[in-house]
Amino acid sequence: MLLIHCPCCGVDRPEIEFRHGGEAHIARPADPSALDDHQWADFLYMRSNPKGVTAERWRHVHGCGRFFNALRDTVSDRFLAVYRTGEPRPDLDAASTGMEGGK
């Protein structure tokens, strides 16, 4: 079971307190009607599913209830960073991310 650091509560908690929310940084288009069918289908269905670092949404559903984003390595299942919704994807090459739960 994963140990996940909630950036809102500031604590490490077991995975069962959280719900996975799919890939992060896929913003709903401001004006969906301006998208053609292909673009809209991309938004609806196309996800990156990388082998390696992925940015994904989590919700601390049995805690504070907040959504946040996390960088996780899909090979090692290791969390590399967590950050709040709306913040840009952290640059992993930059300094340490302050993760406690990612040991």
Place this chain on the structure above:
Amino acid sequence: MSQPHRTPATGRIDRSVPVTFTFDGRTLQGFAGDTLASALLANGIHLVGRSFKYHRPRGILTAGSEEPNALVGVAKSAAAAAAGQSVPNLRATQVEIHEGMVVVSQNRWPSLAFDICAVNDRLAPIFVAGFYYKTFMWPKSFWNSVYEPFIRSAAGLGKAPTAPDPDRYANRYAHCDVLVAGGGPAGLAAALAAARAGGRVIIADEQGEFGGSLLHETGATVDSKPATDWVASAVAELAGNARVTILPRTTVFGYFNQNFVALAERVTDHLAAPDPSLPRERLWQVRARQVVIATGAIERPLVFPENDRPGVMMAEAARIYAGRFGVLPGEEIVVATACDSAWVAALDIAEAGGKVAAIIDMRPDPGAALVARAREAGIRIETDCVVTGVLGKKRVKGVLIGRRKASGVVAAGEISCDCLLMSGGWTPNVSLHSQARGKLDWQPEKGAFLPGDPVQAQRSAGSCRGVDGLAAVLADGAAAGAQAVEAATGTPAPVPDFPATGGEAGSGWWLGTVPHDRNAARVRAFVDFQNDVTAKDVKLAVREGMHSIEHIKRYTTTGMATDQGRLSNMNALSIASSALDNQIPQVGLTTFRQPYTPVTFGTLAATSRGDLFDPVRRTPIHPWAAEKGAAFEDVALWKRAWYFPGPGEDMHKAVERECRIVRESVGIFDATTLGKIEVVGPDAAEFLERIYTNPWKKLGVGRLRYGLMLNEAGFIIDDGVVGRLAEDRFHVTTTTGGAPRVLALMEDYLQTEWPDLEVWLTSTTEQWAVVAVQGPKAREAIAPLVDDIDLSTDAMPHMSVREGHVMGGIPCRLFRMSFTGEAGYEINVPPSRARQVWEAVFANVERLGGCPYGTETMHVLRAEKGYIIVGQETDGTVTPDDVGMSWAIGKKKPDFVGKRSLARPDLVAEGRKQMVGLLTKDATTLLEEGAQVTVEAEPARRTPALGHVTSSYVSPAAGRPIALAMIANGRARMGETLHVPMPGGAIAVEVVSPVFVDPEGNRLNV
């Protein structure tokens, strides 16, 4: 009960405490400290089971949890056995005997000695690798009548208990700095090092006693003490440390992400009369900062013909039985080996009083020191020789010897014996490292895979990482423990020194088939004993195109036994590599998976059984409905009153009466389970505008509107009535099971897409109980109870909401709405007052000739009106237009969730399924929900169905069965005759409007 095969004096058993148990009805005696295996061997019993596929007689092979053959059923007592309470498939090598234990062998009928299915053994040529895939394919008609019954009766290992499990299971969560898996020399050294540095330590060992190999390493010393004394002092030191948890009989069975480790503790199985307050087993879920894996190594069988006969045993296992349990596994013992450790075993057994007739070593030059000692002990020595076969079926009678020559193996006579010990060397036990996703490194000089760099916070120590020799293993364990505690706590930890003598490192190993001079077509050498996989099977799998080790495993079932292939994998891999003409590391091992050894369902379920399996939600009206004799149905977690049968009524009659009474006078219905969400804030209307298809901004305060919710793909996912209580406050209702999902979806959009909106969402499902009153006399039924709300249609028309009070001050939200087609109200009151209000309303309802009704009547009434139920008419691929609800879409809204998708080509294409009504032509047949609908009565094969029946009821109002269905182009087919093919013949149906009652809706406004 003489236990004739005991050594004169050795062992850790207590010879002053005899223990009586039965095996297949025979009363036997062992001693306190015996495992079932050692006690059986003490009584000269080797034949303990039949194999899975060929039903070959099998004996005890090992002394540990990797035992493939000696699987037994165990009951605590004769009384428990008679009550059908037993545990199948326990390994006799792990079961600690206690007084009164009842043991049965498995996989045999009618008896262990004479087994009917042993005919399988002679049919072996048809039970080759992949026989499941080949044999049972044709003819197809044989499947139901022949193959499946045969497989079902022959398959499986032990027998499931016939009575419910009477035992209790517990669950604990724990945290620690260092978890040590394994309590042998490396594990104890690691735990001591970590504990002495102040770490919180958990040490677990699957056996009843800590010490591992030290318990039978009789000549060894540690810290200048005899090894077993050192074990005792180490355990005492750990036990005296409050920061250490010692868990004997506890298997570390699962290594999961981020050092989440699962342990199964067998608490009471070894006790004849345990304290009833104790659970049978306890599941430990440990989050460890660091893990030290000290799981040792497992001795590898040699793959020679007839290597599975009872009396063939692993050399180290026999050494354990002699040294630790005081049992000699045979009168005349022969040892077949490719490594030094079996020589040590032979010498120890001889010293314990056993007669070792010969040692047959595959190597030309075994170590001179060992040879000298064996000579001194009077043991015949044959080097550069192999065992080429075993005589005897239910017990070893002798062995065939072959001499290795450059030209091949030549026969070199036979030796009579009743026990053959074998050793192909040692396989480091890398299961947990592999479970922890650590890679394995191939060490060609050791013929072994060793743990590579760990991925998680763990390290392996001792012989599980190829360290050999007692002193080196202790040092490795101590270093690992110190490193682990330092990594966990950040405090430097000294490495304790545990000087040791004895237990010297050995050399030599063999992988794969042993060469022989026998007719290869006629002999079988077993690789996987439990699954009856032979060397030939592995080669055949390769010949038949299985080139990946994972495919070979599944095709042959090698390595799929309860030991996860710990005994068999390396030999299977070696044979497969040779057959593939490839190198072992290139072919690779199959993945080790959780659990390490089988774990009972009871342990995993712990307290989640019976009433505690799932939460049950009951409304405040539930006790009243139960008192009235209601039948209940499960809807999500809720218990809902299904119907209220009167005297002599079945469900059909009760529902017919309830439906009629609601339409004629009035019915009372518990709608408490509807999900409720309070949506509040200056942007509440804007938020709902975006979430629902409907327009909300112009909805007046005090008005209700039916809301339809889509997902972004344009499909209906929920619906419900929404009331506007104030400019900035809405009372949203959802489907009964849908509230958590809808609230989560709303939160998602609010938090992540539109954080600028000032809206707050609160679940209020539990805050309001809902008394629904429906029917032409609904107003009459509630009017006397309402304090301060004008109920006249002018003041409170259909689809409106008022806040006020009932019954002298009970606050309420009163909805005027209908899910029946009749005029009606839903009285929302605090749950604490719900029963009081319900009973008062019910008194009025009863006085007016009304009745309570349940969910079945609710379903019939709504179907008569063509109202959909999300999840019944819809299935996640249905749009508003498909169910005729384009009217619910706010046409002028620029956007809402799902709007863009409604313009996708496939959602506007011709031929989509549309909701229609169906009437059976004979006006009497009730269609089956889910039945397919076709144009032809007898459609040609592969004709796609037009659609399917979604709802079907006998309608009292229509006086006949009615149905709703989703039919391709349904709305253009009004009046057409279609067919519902059923096993008894097709049923002709007419396509009609889905509204069967009061299409104009006049009854809503009375």
